[in-house]
Amino acid sequence: MASLPLGPHHPPPPPGHDAAAAAAALNLAPPPRTELADNKQASADVGNEPVTGHVISTTIGGKNGEPKQTLSYMAERVVGTGSFGIVFQAKCLETSETVAIKKVLQDKRFKNRELQLMRTMAHPNVISLKQCFFSSTSRDELFLNLVMEYVPESLYGVLRHYSNVNQRMPLIFVKLYTYQIFRGLAYIHTGPGVCHRDLKPQNILVDPLTHQVKLCDFGSAKVLVKGEANISYICSRYYRAPELIFGATEYTTSIDIWSAGCVLAELLLGQPLFPGDSAVNQLVEIIKVLGTPTREEIRCMNPGYTEFRFPQIKAHPWHKIFHKRMPPEAIDLTSRLLQYSPSFRCTALAGASPDLINKLIPEHARRQSVMEIWGKDRSAWWELMKSLVIRLYIFHNAGGNMPVRKCAAYLTQRFAVRGTGKIGNL
Known part of the structure; x- marks a missing residue:
């Protein structure tokens, strides 16, 4: 099952979304400590609207005997704007990692609530915070930069x-x-x-x-x-x-x-x-x-x-x-x-x-082997395979690192070729 041919990230207009689901264990473990930098030094030529090629730098480490390390992020393209500020795609020059940076004008009198909340969260279905640092402009404006994982x-x-x-x-x-x-x-x-x-x-x-x-x-x-x-x-x-x-x-x-x-x-x-x-x-x-x-x-x-x-x-x-x-x-x-x-x-x-997971698989399918369904109704077999893809994804891939097409290939090999086992035994 091939992945969707999706285009680039689009700026926000009228919304859209989807539903109907299943289940799995929630990851409620405390999040690992993220090394966050509160360094206010940055390249002075970077304003609130980063242009391709502009670089923002920060220094991390230096506490508890850790060596200091400079990280530089080169802005590549804007992926979102709003009253909050701007989000742009950037590349870390030291690691070549692609990240998303949310840059917001910071009021020096208050703490940023988004930063405080993101520091407490770590879950496969929540965007993760990698770094944060402050940067300033020639007009003495202070900006908070939230460096997050990039999802295209x-x-x-x-x-x-x-x-x-x-x-x-x-x-x-x-x-x-x-x-x-x-x-x-x-x-x-x-x-x-x-x-x-x-x-x-x-x-x-x-x-x-x-x-x-x-x-x-x-x-x-x-x-x-x-x-x-x-x-x-x-x-x-x-x-x-x-x-x-x-x-x-x-x-x-x-x-x-x-x-x-x-x-x-x-x-x-x-x-x-x-x-x-x-x-x-x-x-x-x-x-x-x-x-x-x-x-x-x-x-x-x-x-x-x-x-x-x-x-x-x-x-x-x-x-x-x-x-x-x-x-x-x-x-x-x-x-x-x-x-x-x-x-x-x-x-x-x-x-x-x-409780919802069983609804992904038709009732009759839970009582028959895959090959029995294949022999009676090919379209039902394909619907069943698609349901099993989701079930495998949920149970064996809670973090979401296995592409859906890999799940499909695994199931096809296990059930369509061997034709063994009941659906409920997966």
């Missing part, structure tokens, strides 16, 4: 690829990506206790060779403390949970679950499920699908909201939103994620639970 594609770019060729994303990739999204969310929610607060296809990176997914951009992320108020104007509009639209300030990590549900629906549909063009219209788009929220649901979203003047609209049946051949388990998962009441949404841990 985003889920938005993958969705745009399928849209450009007028195709829907194959369900096997929807399942594979969704599983990893939930695995990453389950880690940040239950490990460091972080709420991402801006989950969308542009902030979900995909390696086009291994199909490993990594959550990125923790610029809006925060550790939520019960009883502590937070801003409600957060999260990109298409993926914004309804409690945020209702002005809730004491929300939970369930706002990420809503965003994940929107991403899943987009992966299945090929376009955003709730494409609102304003905050008010966003709620209208949600009501079109879920129906008018009840008083109890509004109370669950924001107890302080007292306006209840909404037209009574019935919920649209979920099975009518998706095409007829959509697997019922994919529709069921989407409906469990997109609930008005935050406490009724399934958790990220449940989304990455072993």
Whole structure:
């Protein structure tokens, strides 16, 4: 099974995403100590908009008897911009390693929350921080540079690829990506206790060779403390949970679950499920699908909201939103994620639970050998093989280092050639 022919990283426009998944053990081990540099020296000619060939240098080490080491990063191309600053692809001149550097203007009076959070996280489905250092310009502006691993594609770019060729994303990739999204969310929610607060296809990176997914951009992320108020104007509009639209300030990590549900629906549909063009219209788009929220649901979203003047609209049946051949388990998962009441949404841990893994393999397939299925129905055999690819990927490749095509080759050799064993024994 060949990897997807994906193009270069695309800048963020309207979002997109996918879902339907399985499970595996979460990696909750404490992250290894990352050597971070707080050196403010850098080449003076590098400003806030790095151009190809410009170099930023920093010194690491020098503590506890460690030798000092200079690392120089040459900017190659801009891969993202925003109010936060700029993200560019760079190459370390000493190691030839390609990295992504997020460069943000730093207020000297405050610590950078994104840096503090990234220092606490280490997981296969979360972007990793390699170094950090400060640089300054001739105007005495101070910039924080977060040096991260480089992943060449985003889920938005993958969705745009399928849209450009007028195709829907194959369900096997929807399942594979969704599983990893939930695995990453389950880690940040239950490990460091972080709420991402801006989950969308542009902030979900995909390696086009291994199909490993990594959550990125923790610029809006925060550790939520019960009883502590937070801003409600957060999260990109298409993926914004309804409690945020209702002005809730004491929300939970369930706002990420809503965003994940929107991403899943987009992966299945090929376009955003709730494409609102304003905050008010966003709620209208949600009501079109879920129906008018009840008083109890509004109370669950924001107890302080007292306006209840909404037209009574019935919920649209979920099975009518998706095409007829959509697997019922994919529709069921989407409906469990997109609930008005935050406490009724399934958790990220449940989304990455072993209970879902059996749904990847048809019931009849668990009772027959692969060769029996091959002899009766070739198309069913191929569907089974695709399901097994995901299962092998999840159980034997939690870190995501084995390309999907290698998984397929392994399974073909083991089952198609030898024709031994039952599916449930894998």
